[in-house]
Amino acid sequence: xxxxxxxxxxxxxENVPRWDAEHDVVIVGFGAAGASAAIEAVQAGADTLVIERxxxxxxxxxxxxxxxxxxxxGGTPAQRQAGFTDSTEDLYxxxxxxxxxxxxxxxxxxxxxxxxxxHDWLVAQGVKYKNTFLPERMVEPxxxxxxxxxxxxxxxxxxxxxxxxxxxxxxxxxGWGGGQLLMKVLGERALALGAAVRYxxxxxxxxxDAEGAVCGTVVRSAGQTAYIRARQAVILCAGGFAMNxxxxxxxxxQLLRSGEPIGSPxxxxxxxxxxxxxxxxxxxxxxxxxxxxxxxxxxxxxxxFVNERGQRFINEDCYHGRVGYHALQQLGDRIFLLVxxxxxxxxxxxxxxxxxxxGETWEEVERDLSLPAxxxxxxxxxxxxxxxxxxxxxxxxxAQWLKPLDEPPFVALDCRVDYAFYSHFTLGGLDTLPTxxxxxxxxxxxxRLFAAGRTACGLPRWxxxxxxxxxxxxxxxxxxxxxxxxxxxxxxx
Numbered sequence: 001x002x003x004x005x006x007x008x009x010x011x012x013x014e015n016v017p018r019w020d021a022e023h024d025v026v027i028v029g030f031g032a033a034g035a036s037a038a039i040e041a042v043q044a045g046a047d048t049l050v051i052e053r054x055x056x057x058x059x060x061x062x063x064x065x066x067x068x069x070x071x072x073x074g075g076t077p078a079q080r081q082a083g084f085t086d087s088t089e090d091l092y093x094x095x096x097x098x099x100x101x102x103x104x105x106x107x108x109x110x111x112x113x114x115x116x117x118x119h120d121w122l123v124a125q126g127v128k129y130k131n132t133f134l135p136e137r138m139v140e141p142x143x144x145x146x147x148x149x150x151x152x153x154x155x156x157x158x159x160x161x162x163x164x165x166x167x168x169x170x171x172x173x174x175g176w177g178g179g180q181l182l183m184k185v186l187g188e189r190a191l192a193l194g195a196a197v198r199y200x201x202x203x204x205x206x207x208x209d210a211e212g213a214v215c216g217t218v219v220r221s222a223g224q225t226a227y228i229r230a231r232q233a234v235i236l237c238a239g240g241f242a243m244n245x246x247x248x249x250x251x252x253x254q255l256l257r258s259g260e261p262i263g264s265p266x267x268x269x270x271x272x273x274x275x276x277x278x279x280x281x282x283x284x285x286x287x288x289x290x291x292x293x294x295x296x297x298x299x300x301x302x303x304x305f306v307n308e309r310g311q312r313f314i315n316e317d318c319y320h321g322r323v324g325y326h327a328l329q330q331l332g333d334r335i336f337l338l339v340x341x342x343x344x345x346x347x348x349x350x351x352x353x354x355x356x357x358x359g360e361t362w363e364e365v366e367r368d369l370s371l372p373a374x375x376x377x378x379x380x381x382x383x384x385x386x387x388x389x390x391x392x393x394x395x396x397x398x399a400q401w402l403k404p405l406d407e408p409p410f411v412a413l414d415c416r417v418d419y420a421f422y423s424h425f426t427l428g429g430l431d432t433l434p435t436x437x438x439x440x441x442x443x444x445x446x447x448r449l450f451a452a453g454r455t456a457c458g459l460p461r462w463x464x465x466x467x468x469x470x471x472x473x474x475x476x477x478x479x480x481x482x483x484x485x486x487x488x489x490x491x492x493x
Contacts (some may be wrong), residue, residue, distance in 0.1 A: 005204035005218050005225075007273040013209045013216070021231045023049040023196065025486045026217055026230040027237055028203050028271060031059025033453030033475035034237035035186035037483030038195040039125065041235075044487030049228065050190070050197045051219060056313035057187035057197075058180065060263045060425070060454070061472060062238055066178030067138040067150060068476065069469035071167040073116035078147040078169060084134035086165040088112050093162040094153060098470070100462025102284070104341055107459060118477050119169070126185040128172040137298040139320070140468070144174045151467025155318035155448045156396035168469045182472070203205055206234065206274050206449075213447035214278055226331075232449045233486035235436065237479060238271025239263065240454035242288075242427040251428060254328050258290065258422030267425070271455035275430040280438040280446050283457045285428030290324040291468045292415060292422055294353060295339060297345035302403045304383055305415070308334035310366070310375030312383070315395040324422055325463040328414070335420075336369065337413040338362075338380065340405040347413065351421045356414035362405075365412050380405055427466070429457040436482025451485050453478040 007012065025041045030052035041048040052059075070076050072091040079086050092112035096103045111118075133147040141148060150168025152158045172449065173181045191197065200221055207216035207227065216229040241247040242261035244381045247269045249256060261267075272282055296303055301317050307330040314326045316337075327335045336356060338372040347353040357368035384404040386392055392402060414420065429451070431439040436450035452458070460466050460476035 007205060007270050008277045010205035010206045010208045010277050011218055013091060013207055016207060016216070016227045018227060018349055021049070022229040022231060023047045024231050025049070025233050025235065025483070026051065026228055027235045028217065029237035029239060029266070029453065030057040030187065030197065031237060031239065031453060031475065031481035032061035032183065032186060032236070032472055035183065035190045036476045036479030037235050037237060037452060037486070038190040038340060039186065039193060040480045040483030041487040042190065042193040042195050046487035048195045049395060050195055050202055051201050051217065052197060052199050053202045054264070055199050058183045059266055061475065062180045062183040063264060064179035064472060065170060065176060065261070065468070066182040067140060067168045067170045067469040067472065068122065069150065069167050069467055069473040070115050070119045070169045071165060072112050074115060076119050076169065078129055078131040078133065079165060081131050082147055082166070086167070087163070087166050090162040090165065090247055091115060091167070092449070094158055095459060096468060097158055098151070098462070098465035099459060100465055102461060104459070104461070107478070110434050111459060111473070121480070122476065125189045129169055130172045132165065135221065137295050137301060139293045140176055141170055142175055144172045146170055146172070150469050152318040152322055156268055156398070158316055159398070168467070170244055185239065186476070203270065203274070206278055209276055211447065212278065214449040230448070231490045233450055235482050236275055236430070236449070236455045237453045238455050239267040239404065240429065241267060242425045243267040243271030243273060244269040248426070248438055250302060250349060250427060252288050253290055255424050256288070257328060257417050258331065258424055260421060262423050262425040271451065272429055275438050277457070278446055278449060279440045280449065281441045282313070283431045283459045287427040287461055288424045288463050289321055289427060289460070290328055290421060290422055290424045290463055291321040292324040292327055293320050293351055294323065294347060294415065295320060296348070296491040299343050299345050300339060300347065301401050302328040302343040303337045303339035304379070305378055306336050306338060306376060308332040308371070309370045310379050312379055312395060315392065315397040317398050317401040319467055321466045321468070322464055326416070327417060327422070333417040335415040335417060337415055338405060338410070339413065340407045340410050342407045343403060343405065344411050353420050354414050357412040358409055360408045360410070362410055365410050369412055373409045396423040426454065427457065427460050427463065429455050432456045434478065434481060435485040436478060437485070449491070450482040452482040
């Protein structure tokens with residue numbers, strides 16, 4: 001009998017011609033979430049297999065900066081060494097705001113209370129932190145230093161609810177791209193502990209028994225189809241869907257305005273589709289991280305962003321991802337960053353932010369941009385008048401970043417959505433409990449199915465609140481939860 005296997009339709013176990021392999025826990029994807037799940041599952045005594053479509057571990061995690069959002073319980077060693085005290089409640093309040101109106105309180109509370117212990121777990125696996133602090137604003141360090149401001153901690157409205165503290169922790173790695181070091185540590189640790197792995201293997205479908213419980217996967221490798229039984233649980237850690245432009249068009253069409261998806265080819269939504277095929281609910285599929293990395297140089301934070309009507313729309317001292325998120329909410333693609341001679345420095349080349357207009361007066365800049373007369377000039381005049389008094393009543397930009405834009409020549413930097421470097425990845429995914437168990441629309445667990453990483457909708461679920469390091473924090477911590485609870489179900493079985 002021949003079957004057409006599909007990510008959107010599971011195979012009934014009664015139609016499985018044979019079981020080619022059996023394991024307690026089967027993990028789909030060998031990025032940070034999959035590696036963390038494997039470490040915990042193996043250490044809990046489960047016979048664990050990781051299935052990876054690529055030729056090695058890594059996934060999108062290996063393409064990242066390796067930054068993990070950590071804090072609470074008084075502070076990590078890096079925070080304390082830099083003179084910061086980070087309370088669990090401040091971390092909790094910040095993460096609740098960062099998660100948006102549908103922040104998962106149980107998930108946030110668990111992470112806030114165990115974040116410092118998670119830091120120690122990472123170190124125990126072999127992740128090294130230099131525990132030095134870089135106070136200037138940046139996308140990620142180019143040195144091997146550790147601690148940075150990686151979100152909107154110092155910016156309104158977050159600073160009004162939670163005491164600011166830097167929480168971005170990057171591993172000891174020189175240059176961008178520390179994610180490859182993080183994945184080497186986690187991947188090699190999982191393998192050393194005894195996790196089995198099948199590389200160059202694509203999962204075609206989930207397998208369910210007569211009661212609807214997930215009991216295996218159909219895979220294909222080297223032209224051969226195989227059937228792998230999961231005696232107790234399958235964990236989906238297969239990434240998001242930024243690379244599946246059809247899914248993006250269906251769920252997050254605003255991202256089509258910016259053409260720079262971040263991810264590996266595996267971020268095609270396959271894990272989410274498989275979870276949905278057995279009744280899992282996908283939530284916040286419209287949400288995404290969108291960034292315009294306009295700093296450093298950090299002097300540009302003293303400029304002001306305006307849309308094509310000459311109006312401000314954000315406090316510029318917030319995280320660059322929050323700026324990018326709100327830029328995409330504006331009507332039209334034309335976004336400008338206004339600076340004067342004192343604040344101008346050339347943006348990084350990769351950002352594709354050039355000069356759109358310049359002049360000795362803001363009226364000249366306004367005319368060069370073909371904006372309606374009096375729009376941009378009124379915005380600048382209002383901003384300058386309040387900035388001279390050290391306040392920003394409209395957007396609450398912090399005083400340290402306030403400077404009247406009154407030293408000619410004046411410049412409008414071109415931050416067009418359809419041209420400048422607006423990169424993105426998706427935040428929506430399967431609804432899960434903090435344990436990793438996948439939930440139905442009725443929020444009932446799908447039997448024997450877990451998910452973590454960007455296949456699940458975890459801590460980061462609102463683009464306007466994202467901070468660098470939240471994805472890897474979520475993937476590693478809740479990957480661990482999924483591995484541990486899947487192994488526990490194996491022991492009960």
